[in-house]
Amino acid sequence: MEIAQTISLKRFGLEYHYLEDGHDLFKLVDLFNSVKDIDHPVVLHIHTIKGKGLAYAEKNREAWHAGGPFHVEDGSPRFTSGSNDMTVFNSIKTLLDNNEKAIVLNAGTPMGLGFTQDVLQEYVDRGQFIDVGIAEENMVAMSSGIAKNGGTAVFGTYAPFLQRTYDQLSHDLCLNDNPAVMLVLSPGVYGMNSNTHIALCDIQMFAHIPNLIYLAPTTKEEYEQMFKYATTQKDHPVGIRIPASFVSSGIKDETDYSVLKNKVEIQGEKFAIFAVGCMLGFAKKVAEKIKEEIGIQITVINPRFLTGLDIELLEKLKKNHTHILTLEDGELVSGYGQNIASYYGDSDIKVKNYGISKAFHTDYDPNELLVQNGMSVENLFQYIQENI
Incomplete structure (x- = not known):
């Protein structure tokens, strides 16, 4: 990989350095000293292991992508928060288990959709789950192509990250009016609350794009019916605004969402x-x-x-x-x-x-x-x- 990276970057006129052991402080200091007085662009490629030194974090890297205070002894959280609601996961799992043409795409956050490591691999092996990594643009463009060719494409990630792929949403998906389904996780004030991870403008971003139908469920039952509609219709791309937590009405929703009606x-x-x-x-x-x-x-x-x-x-x-x-x-x-x-x-x-x-x-x-x-x-x- 180092040779390929070196050739590729040198073609751009960039000097390239790779450090295999990014946890060795002495090697890091040497590397930084070697380039501190440069007068031209340079790329430092430093390999590290997520969760280095904590066995449970090294083993389950995705679960340790982010989090709050924890007990070092066993990794258990000091405080409990959030929701263990499985509504979104159950709807997707039911779709995948009953529709061989259904494919779910995600950009490095499968746990947000409920696909933890213990269940994810089965669907990866089936070819029904594709994690493109932190490349939301690829996720949306690929979903559009799958939908265009008759597949039932569902893609989803946390709302703040979808700003990276506005161009693909507009040009690759909606301009072509391909019926992929977008799940926008935790938008609005009850979603993430860091200024680099807020999603207070999802409505502004999505609602005005031609051909896109953007839905906002207020209950678990509304979401389930919206998801059913979105994944069975073949007319337009559909986005669903997934709340940070669901409430249940206890009443099955039988709304026909092909008709715009409040x-x-x-x-x-x-x-x-x-x-x-x-x-x-x-x-x-x-x-x-x-x-x-x-x-x-x-x-x-x-x-x-x-x-x-x-x-x-x-x-x-x-x-x-x-x-x-x-x-x-x-x-x-x-x-x-x-x-x-x-x-x-x-x-x-x-x-x-x-x-x-x-x-x-x-x-x-x-x-x-x-x-x-x-x-x-x-x-x-x-x-x-x-x-x-």
């Missing part, structure tokens, strides 16, 4: 709240407080579709509503809510949009960030009370 969760009057994804439960709490303290039943709507508008519903709301509120756990600017505001722009209905401010937020508490951006039950209650 769901009215609570029918009321005067005020209507459009609540994207995980914000639906929050909107219902606001509606409950309004009914208890003011005696008015307001409307709560689950958009489900983040691409396109349910024009029939928007027109119907004009008959007995004066105000529309929109809630989303992503960035406010150019988000879903502003599409609603644009539609009602020349009407008598007043629209108030709520979302996250435009900034590289980092190390934040999700609930606190929502409150800072006006999304608390008390704040929305007060707004509605003042505008009744």
Whole structure:
């Protein structure tokens, strides 16, 4: 490999050095000293072993890709967090076990889809699971080709990493209108919270691309039906916004997602709240407080579709509503809510949009960030009370 790398890089006019034992500090110091005074480009290729010195980390490198404080003795976490929900994994496993043309593609994060080392190899051997490494661009382009040739292609990774492959999503997948399925893991305020790993703009990135259908489930049951629709239709690429954790309604969803239609969760009057994804439960709490303290039943709507508008519903709301509120756990600017505001722009209905401010937020508490951006039950209650 070193010879091939050397030849390739020298063709670019680069000096190349390879160090096999990247854990040898003396060799590292010697290598850095040898190049510290250079006056031209140089590439240092240093080989290291992930988890070096901790047997359990060396053995299970993927599980130790990232994590919090742990007990050195056995590697057990000092704190427990996150969800062990297997909803996404179960849906994918069922698809692979029942559709020999189905293939799942991932970019170096198979555990995010539930494919841990103990179950992954079976599907790799079958040719039904391809991990392209940290190369999201390759993942999307390959998925598009598989879908074009009759395969059922599903690709997914954590939401922040999909920004790397915007070009392939737009040109390779959506321009060709190939029916691959994109699973966007942990988007929004409840996803990752480091400024280099935030996904507060997934709606802005995906919802405006022609041909792409971008769906936002609010429950486990909605996700399962959306996944079934996405992996059986052959008309368009479909993206599903996977929440950081699922809630269950206990009621099977039998919606026909080939038809763009929002769901009215609570029918009321005067005020209507459009609540994207995980914000639906929050909107219902606001509606409950309004009914208890003011005696008015307001409307709560689950958009489900983040691409396109349910024009029939928007027109119907004009008959007995004066105000529309929109809630989303992503960035406010150019988000879903502003599409609603644009539609009602020349009407008598007043629209108030709520979302996250435009900034590289980092190390934040999700609930606190929502409150800072006006999304608390008390704040929305007060707004509605003042505008009744």
